[in-house]
Amino acid sequence: MKEERMKYNLISIVATDLNWGIGKDGNLLTHLPGDLKYFKQKTKGKIVVMGRATFESLPGKKPLPNRTNIVLTRNKDFRPEGCICLDSLDGFFQFLKENNQTDDVFIIGGQQIYHEFLPYCNSHFVTKMQREFAPDTYYDNLDELGEYELVWQSETQSENGTDYIFTEYRRK
Numbered sequence: 001m002k003e004e005r006m007k008y009n010l011i012s013i014v015a016t017d018l019n020w021g022i023g024k025d026g027n028l029l030t031h032l033p034g035d036l037k038y039f040k041q042k043t044k045g046k047i048v049v050m051g052r053a054t055f056e057s058l059p060g061k062k063p064l065p066n067r068t069n070i071v072l073t074r075n076k077d078f079r080p081e082g083c084i085c086l087d088s089l090d091g092f093f094q095f096l097k098e099n100n101q102t103d104d105v106f107i108i109g110g111q112q113i114y115h116e117f118l119p120y121c122n123s124h125f126v127t128k129m130q131r132e133f134a135p136d137t138y139y140d141n142l143d144e145l146g147e148y149e150l151v152w153q154s155e156t157q158s159e160n161g162t163d164y165i166f167t168e169y170r171r172k
Contacts, residue, residue, distance in 0.1 A: 015126075021133055023137040031160060047101070054110045150168075
């Protein structure tokens, strides 16, 4: 079953602090316009997959424009307009199969969704903030897992008192 699921091009995209923290109290750790622009550039025209809480943290609690928004939730009553709601990983992969999906699919959070999709992602776009915050949610530390390698990183960017770099990890 995992081999069949690996045929899809699943990519996670996330911003982390030095300890792989990703959020605090349902919000991003800091506001980085350059990272948001990068996120938009990478995901525009693609499928984005998120959990319910991540969807509810979006501006206006509305789907991201110019993308197919998939929300994974066990809440059968949660059906925001403009989104495809699915209740499981199995349901998600069934959706991809039924729709002959061959394009990139971006996993955009939160913590539980990232963790559940980790075994199926071939690439990870990680914006690494060069400082520590006080997060309450984390991303799996790709440097410690051993099955991913850093294949690219940008020059250092700096905004709002935070230095950061864009990186890409790929499955070995």
